[in-house]
Amino acid sequence: MxxxxxxxxxxxxxxxxxxxxxxxxxxxxxxxxxxxxxxxxxxxxxxxxxxxxxxxxxxxxxxxxxxxxxxxxxxxxxxxxxxxxLASLPHSSLAELQASVQRTQQLLSEAQRIAHDVAAIDRAFTEDYGAAAAAGDFDARIAGARNRWETSVAGFEDALKVQAGVVGNIEGARAEMAALVARSQSATGALQAAQAGNQILALQSAQIADLTAAIAAQNRAQSLEAARAASAEAQARENLNRFLDYGSGYTPTTVRLFGG
Known part of the structure; x- marks a missing residue:
């Protein structure tokens, strides 16, 4: 002008x-x-x-x-x-997101009896599931069946705990999402907008991790129950075979009567 x-x-x-x-x-x-x-x-x-x-x-x-x-x-x-x-975003959700993921990991690590571990699962199925369920005497088979039942119940309990933890993380995720969206809309430069977008992606990744944990815990419980049912079927067949096994059968012998 x-x-x-x-x-x-x-x-x-x-x-x-x-x-x-x-x-x-x-x-x-x-x-x-x-x-x-x-x-x-x-x-x-x-x-x-x-x-x-x-x-x-x-x-x-x-x-x-x-x-x-x-x-x-x-x-x-x-x-x-x-x-x-080049101004950096003054808000960071990293600590909250890491804490949320750690809470879910802690719940998964508290899995009872058979943990989320390949070696532990392999050992348990070798010793107590499948063909192993039909081995041993009657008392051993009864103890094994009870142990498998308790493991299935514990698996369902663990799944419920993980699901409860995931539900508890929803409110924190909602608050962080609102804060990040507000920061993104009021960003003064490209870097702040990009950082806000990256944190929103990180929040979505944390939610996906929670969903994965819930699905894994639920599938674990269902798999343990299915393995228990399969082992119970194998044990039932063995019990029936032992019940129907009459040994060598009746062999006639000479009998002497008194007074002959």
Missing amino acids: TSMHFRRNAGRALAALALAGSVAVSPVAAPPAHAFFGGGFGGIVYDPRNHAENILSAARALEQINNQIQQLQNEAQMLINQARN
Whole structure:
């Protein structure tokens, strides 16, 4: 706005000087090449054309300075924008998200009897499930069946605990989501917006981890129950075979009666 105002005033001044110069050099007036003023002032010479050129040169120099000032202002604004784009988001959900995931992991690690461990599962199924359920005497088979039943009940209890923990994390996730969305909408630069978006993705990852834990715990309980049922079936067949096994059967022998 200042530059346009200056250009408009400079144009008017140049037009006025041009008109004055045309009058000064008009054939009607027929002035001399140089105008002299006042003999008592030591013969000062005034050249209108030279004066107009000096003013025009000064106007051009001033316009260049004004352009440079405008360029510096643009560069300063660009630096301000860059500083905003590099400003870090003042809110972080990392600690809360890590705590939420750790709570879920803690619930999974508290699994009773058979843990979420490949070696532990392999050992348990080798010793107490499948064909092993039908091994041993009657008392051992009864103890094994009871142990498998208790393991299935504990699996369902663990699944309920994990599900309760996941449900408890929902409120915290909702609060963090609201805070991150608000920060994203009020972000002053690209970095803050990107960081808010990354934290929202991290929150979604934590929720996916909770969902995975709940599904894993539920499937564990169902798998233990299915294994118990399969082992019970194998044990029942063995019990029936032992019940129907009459040994070598009846062998007739000679009997001597008294008084013969």
